[in-house]
Each structure stands twice: as structure tokens, then as C-alpha cells.
Amino acid sequence: MDVINSVKSISISCLLYGLVFSLLIHTSSNAQQSKNQSISINFENVNTIQALEQISAISDFNLSYNPDVIQVHQNINKSYSNTPIELVLNDLLGNQIELKYRGSYIIIQRVQPAIQTKNKFKIAGDIKDAETGETIKGVTVYEVNKLNSTLSDDRGNFELSVSAKSDYVTFAVSRANYKDTIIRVPKELNFNRELYLNPVTDKPEKKITFFKDVEAKLKEIETKKLVQFFTSKKERENSKNIGLIEEKDFQFSFIPSIGTNMQMGGQIKNRYSFNLLAGYSYGLSVFELGGLYNIDRKEVAGLQIAGFGNAVGEIVKGTQVAGFINTNKSYTAGMQLSGFLNVVADDMKGIQLSGFNNISENTTGSQITGFINISSKKMQGLQLAGFTNIAADLEGAQISGFYNKAKEMDGFQLAGFVNHAKTVKGIQLSVVNIADSVASGATIGLFNFVKKGLHQLSLSHNDVTDVNLEFRGGSNAFYSILSSGIQIREDYIWSYGLGFGRQYKIVKSFFSNIELSSHVLSSKSSSFENMNLLNKLNLNFGYQFAPHLSLNMGPTLNIYVSNALNEDTQEYGYDIVKNPVFSKKYDSSGLSIWLGYSASLKF
Structure with a gap:
């Protein structure tokens, strides 16, 4: 009796010996749908096969099944409104049927009773392009229940053997940009034949520039050197060929490929994941703990803890804790905590805390580090x-x-x-x-x-120093002042100082400035150990003659502090004080306050 498989186009294929069936899926193998997809459908006087055909026609899934395992009911009259597709299928097919979600399709198979002895199953052959006849290398062939897998070699040849306590096993054949094929092998059959994969022809044409293509490849987590170090080429090829195939509550691995998910870890999303050294998964929904390195290709939600690092390929919502490095390729919401480096190659909302460096694109929250934030x-x-x-x-x-x-x-x-x-x-x-x-x-x-803003040079004269050169930089709201000056009378006193000020506009060409500055005074005979500090509060009024020329003048409040004692006069400081309003001598210093003046040309 022929074995029949139904898909979205509901084609029936009779294959080798009438014991093996093949399914060609009309999407790329990396497509993935949600098993929680809801549908609304009404059945009126249809049988079970017709009901499956209608479900396949309106859903995002492709249904794969052998009619021999389906108990056909007649005159089905049922209605479902916004109901998960899994519940609809379980209601129609009963509890003797189990569903396997593999990417964009659902495999419907009979629940097999456990048998005492294991049967050996083997599938082999070579894989070719159905249009060109050329061999295809790097094709993933895997058993859908136990996830044993292999890749076709450079000549397109492959061979895979499994043992199972069942009367048949189902294999899937997947390659990026080709339609998937499913093969069911009974225990009596030694399958060895040529397989032809049809290229995906209904992809929308994409115009990709060289630079955008390079950027897209850099976004792939498999391009990271650390990820390539911890994962095998076979695992990375599987990840290119196959999307999400299963969600599991738990996984344990020693290193990628040596664990409960074997070589197919990159296609399985886990709720709880434990990696003795390193792990490689499709994604995470609750918690992951790794001795060295946790690698998740797609989304992560929850908490990741690693002795060395965490690497995630898509959105992260949760917390990452690593001894050295956290690296995320997409949007991150939550916290990254590492001993050295946190990297988000997209937007970050939350907190990045590291010992050395934090990096992200758009950031909402905080970046805290010992060295540099970007x-x-x-x-x-x-x-x-x-x-x-x-x-x-x-x-x-x-x-x-x-x-x-x-x-x-x-x-x-x-x-x-x-x-x-x-x-x-x-x-x-x-x-x-x-x-x-x-x-x-x-x-x-x-x-x-x-x-x-404001950047001015000025020549000025005041009651202490005869000639001064000053630079003002900043804005009218606040500017800094660098100055130097000299008194060419008597002992040739010179000064250098710092200050700040603000400029106010009065009317069209008139303005005023208020400035506070401090100047160190020195002479040929003075000692660097002495303090001669002249502080000035200037109130100047100016007129702008031209865009880069103004005249300024106004009163100055001088506050002079010195601990340099003049042995001849027994007074502290230089003889620069004129008509002080306040003067007092202390045990080791003197203070004098008087009114002076200043005038300047600013350029």
C-alpha cells in the first residue's frame, strides 16, 4: 500500500517500495512558525482528511502525515474561533496521535508503543539539485525524534544510522535555500538512493549592497571567533540549514555537541540550560549556567551566568553575568555585568556594569565601568x-x-x-x-x-600693571581668562593669572562684563616661596566699534594678600597699594583692599 504525505498543496507522492514517503516544503528550511498560532475555521460535513487540508490551507504550517495512521471520521461539523492550532489538531485526531514541530511544518505520527528490543535504521545516498543535477554538499540529514544528524560531503554523499524502540523512524533533509524533505523508514528497509532537493523559487528578490551584506554577516553570532572556537563546523552548518525545531525544558552539555541535544543544540530552545564547560543553543527562556561560555543563537529571556562569557545572537531580555565578557548582537533590555567587557551591537535599555569597557549603540539607562564607556x-x-x-x-x-x-x-x-x-x-x-x-x-x-563662541585677545592697562595681554575663551554666558602682565616701573613686577567672567548686552553696541580673576605677582628679587596674590573683581563697560574691535573700561576691586616681608619698610608685599579702603597686618601676612581701574582694547 502506498504511503501518502499531505502538505500545503496537498500533493500525494508514492515513493520507493510504497514504504517511504517524502515531503517537499514550499518554504526555506530556516523559516519558523509559532506552535501557538491560533486559527479560526468552520467545518461542515467533511471528513478528517478534508479537515486537515483546510487547516493546511489557512495556517502558516505545512502538515506532513501518512493517511494510514489517521483514523478517518466522517461528517465533521465543528467550529473553532481563535484557537491554537495544536488544540484543533488534538481535538480532531485524538490522543493516539503525536505532533512533532520541525521549523515551518508539523509531522503527524502515531504514538508508538515501546518495544523491548531496539531496531536499527539506516539511511544513505547522495543529494542533488533537482534543477541542475549538481551534487549539494553541506546538507543536514537528521532523525526528527532523537536528533542524530550528519552532513553530506563534497560529493553530496551521506549516511546516518540510528537505533530506536519503534517500527519506523522519520528523517528530515534540510539545506538553506532549498525545500525540506521528510523520509520515513520502516525497520525492514535499508534506504539508499539519490535525493533531489528543489531550490526555493518564491523568495522575494533582495537588492543588497556590498556593505550591507558585510554588515548582515557580521551580525551573525557564528562569525565570532570565540563562538567558532567552541562550536564545530558541523553545528554551524546545521544552524544555517535549520531553524528552531523544538523547545525543551532542560538540557545539559559538557561542550557543544556532547550533551543531551547532541549536534542539534543550535536548533533547540531551552527553558533551563546547564553547560559544564560550554553550550550552544537556539535560545533560552528561563535560566542558563555555564562553567566557561554560553552561546545562544537567537532570543534569550531570563538569567545567564557564565564563568567566562555569554554570547547571544538576537534579543536579550533579562540579566547576564560573566567573569569576563558579555556579547549581544541585538536589542538588549535588562542588565549586563562582567569583569571586563560588555558589548551590545544594537540598542541597550538598562544597565551595563563592567571592569573595563561597555559598548552599545542607542543606550537608555546607565553605563558604569572602570575605564571606558561607548x-x-x-x-x-x-x-x-x-x-x-x-x-x-x-x-x-x-x-x-x-x-x-x-x-x-x-x-x-x-x-x-x-x-x-x-x-x-x-x-x-x-x-x-x-x-x-x-x-x-x-x-x-x-x-x-x-x-x-567667544575667543578674544586684548591689550589692557590697570592701576597695578602697565601692560597686559589677555585671552578670553568660552561663551558670553561664561568664559575663562588667561592673562599675563608687567609693571615697567621700579622693580619690573610681572603677573600671570586665571579667571572667569560673563558678558551682558545692554543695547545694540554697548555691553558690560563682570570678571573675577586671580594673579600671581613676581619680580627679579622675589622668592618663589613667597605668596603675592592679587585678586580682582572687575566691572567693565564696553562699546563695539567693529565686529572684532571694542573699547572697555571700568572700576576694579583689588584684594591683595602677601607673606613677603619688606625688610626696609616692614610691610608685606610690593608697594602697589594706593589709598586702601582696608589694610591689616597679621603675624605672617598682610591684607589690603582698594579700588582701582582697568581699560582695554579687545580684538
Whole structure:
């Protein structure tokens, strides 16, 4: 009697000896559907086979079955509304039938009673392209129940043997970009024949540039050197050929390919996964623990803990803890905690905490590390690093021991040495601040360089030093001042100092400045051990004659502190005080306060 297989197109094929059947699936082998897909369907006076045909026509699955194992009922009148397809099939077929989900198709087979002795099954042959007749290498052939597998060699040849306590076993033949084939082998048959795989012809044409193609390949987790080190070529070929084939509650492995999922670990999603050294799975839904390295090709939800590292190919929702490195190729929501490095090659929402380096694209949350944080696109939240923080756009705060960089900055930058941003909306606080422009806020530091801001040179004269050269850099809201000057009278006193100020616009060409600065005074006869500190509070008024020329003048409040005792006069400091409003001599220093003046030309 012929063995018949029904698929979406509901074709019936009679195969070798009438004992083997083959299924050609009209999708690529990597397609995968949800076993929880719900359907709505109404049956009116149909038999079981007709009902299966109608289900196959409206669902995303391809149904594979032998009518000989189906108990056919007549005059079925049932209606299902938004019901999982598994429940519909179980209701129609009864409890003597079991369902096997393999990618985009469902294998319907009879529940086989256990027998005392194991039967040996063997399948062999060579695989060719049905259109060109050329041999196909790297084809995965696997037994659908126990997951034993093999690959066709360079000449397309393959051979696979299994033992099972059943009267028949079912093998699947899968290759990327080809339609799948299913073969059922009874115990009496030694299967050895040529197999022809039909290429998938209904794929939409894709226009892929060279660079996008390279980027897509880099997104594949199998391109990582560490993943290639821990996995075999056979496992990686299986992953190219086959999508998700099963979900299991538990798996244990010593290393990839030596464990309960054997060479097919990359096609199985686990709830709980335990890897003595390393493991390789399709995905995870609850918990995974690895002595060294956990590798999951697709989505992970839950908690991963590894002595060395975790690597995930797609979305992560949960927590990853690793002694050295966490690497995710897609969107991550949750926490990454590692001793050295966390990498998300996509968006990150949550916390990255590492000993050395955190990397992500768009980041919402926090990056905390001992050395450097990098958010290659937008950072919304906090970057805290011992050395450097880098973000393309920042909405939040960057705090580092040495250097912060952002393109568009809306928030706060605090660095031990340098802050760098293109556009500042907020506050930069560091020794050196660099920006293209300040839209709002201020750059606060000893050296402020704003490309589209304030950068002025000025020549000035005041009541203490005759000639001064000054540089102002920053923005009108806040700028820093570097100055040096000399008194060419008497002892040739010179000064150098730092300060900061703010400029206010009064009317069209009139403005005012308020500045606070501190200057160290010295002369040929002074000692570096002496303190001569002149502090100034200036209130200047200016007039802009031209775009780069203004005249400024105004009063100055001088506060002079010195511990250098003049042996001749028994006074502290240089003879620069004129008409003090306050003067007092202490045990080892003197303080004088008086009003002075300043005038300058700014360029």
C-alpha cells in the first residue's frame, strides 16, 4: 500500500517500495512558525482528511502525515474561533496521535508503543539539485525524534544510522535555500538512493549592497571567533540549514555537541540550560549556567551566568553575568555585568556594569565601568567611567576621570581633564572644555574653547600693571581668562593669572562684563616661596566699534594678600597699594583692599 504525505498543496507522492514517503516544503528550511498560532475555521460535513487540508490551507504550517495512521471520521461539523492550532489538531485526531514541530511544518505520527528490543535504521545516498543535477554538499540529514544528524560531503554523499524502540523512524533533509524533505523508514528497509532537493523559487528578490551584506554577516553570532572556537563546523552548518525545531525544558552539555541535544543544540530552545564547560543553543527562556561560555543563537529571556562569557545572537531580555565578557548582537533590555567587557551591537535599555569597557549603540539607562564607556549613537542616562566616556548624542550625564566626548550634549559633563562636545545644552565642568557652540548653559573650566563662541585677545592697562595681554575663551554666558602682565616701573613686577567672567548686552553696541580673576605677582628679587596674590573683581563697560574691535573700561576691586616681608619698610608685599579702603597686618601676612581701574582694547 502506498504511503501518502499531505502538505500545503496537498500533493500525494508514492515513493520507493510504497514504504517511504517524502515531503517537499514550499518554504526555506530556516523559516519558523509559532506552535501557538491560533486559527479560526468552520467545518461542515467533511471528513478528517478534508479537515486537515483546510487547516493546511489557512495556517502558516505545512502538515506532513501518512493517511494510514489517521483514523478517518466522517461528517465533521465543528467550529473553532481563535484557537491554537495544536488544540484543533488534538481535538480532531485524538490522543493516539503525536505532533512533532520541525521549523515551518508539523509531522503527524502515531504514538508508538515501546518495544523491548531496539531496531536499527539506516539511511544513505547522495543529494542533488533537482534543477541542475549538481551534487549539494553541506546538507543536514537528521532523525526528527532523537536528533542524530550528519552532513553530506563534497560529493553530496551521506549516511546516518540510528537505533530506536519503534517500527519506523522519520528523517528530515534540510539545506538553506532549498525545500525540506521528510523520509520515513520502516525497520525492514535499508534506504539508499539519490535525493533531489528543489531550490526555493518564491523568495522575494533582495537588492543588497556590498556593505550591507558585510554588515548582515557580521551580525551573525557564528562569525565570532570565540563562538567558532567552541562550536564545530558541523553545528554551524546545521544552524544555517535549520531553524528552531523544538523547545525543551532542560538540557545539559559538557561542550557543544556532547550533551543531551547532541549536534542539534543550535536548533533547540531551552527553558533551563546547564553547560559544564560550554553550550550552544537556539535560545533560552528561563535560566542558563555555564562553567566557561554560553552561546545562544537567537532570543534569550531570563538569567545567564557564565564563568567566562555569554554570547547571544538576537534579543536579550533579562540579566547576564560573566567573569569576563558579555556579547549581544541585538536589542538588549535588562542588565549586563562582567569583569571586563560588555558589548551590545544594537540598542541597550538598562544597565551595563563592567571592569573595563561597555559598548552599545542607542543606550537608555546607565553605563558604569572602570575605564571606558561607548554609546555609538544616543545615550539617555548616565555614563560613569574611570577614564573616558564617549557618546554620539547625550541626554543625561557623563562623569569620568579624564575625558568625556559627545556630539550633541543636553545635560552635564564632568571630567578630570577634558570635556568635548559639538553642541552644548547644559554644563561642561573640567580643566579644559571644548565645544563648537553653546546653545544654552555654560562651559566652566580653566580653558574653554568654543568654536562659535567667544575667543578674544586684548591689550589692557590697570592701576597695578602697565601692560597686559589677555585671552578670553568660552561663551558670553561664561568664559575663562588667561592673562599675563608687567609693571615697567621700579622693580619690573610681572603677573600671570586665571579667571572667569560673563558678558551682558545692554543695547545694540554697548555691553558690560563682570570678571573675577586671580594673579600671581613676581619680580627679579622675589622668592618663589613667597605668596603675592592679587585678586580682582572687575566691572567693565564696553562699546563695539567693529565686529572684532571694542573699547572697555571700568572700576576694579583689588584684594591683595602677601607673606613677603619688606625688610626696609616692614610691610608685606610690593608697594602697589594706593589709598586702601582696608589694610591689616597679621603675624605672617598682610591684607589690603582698594579700588582701582582697568581699560582695554579687545580684538
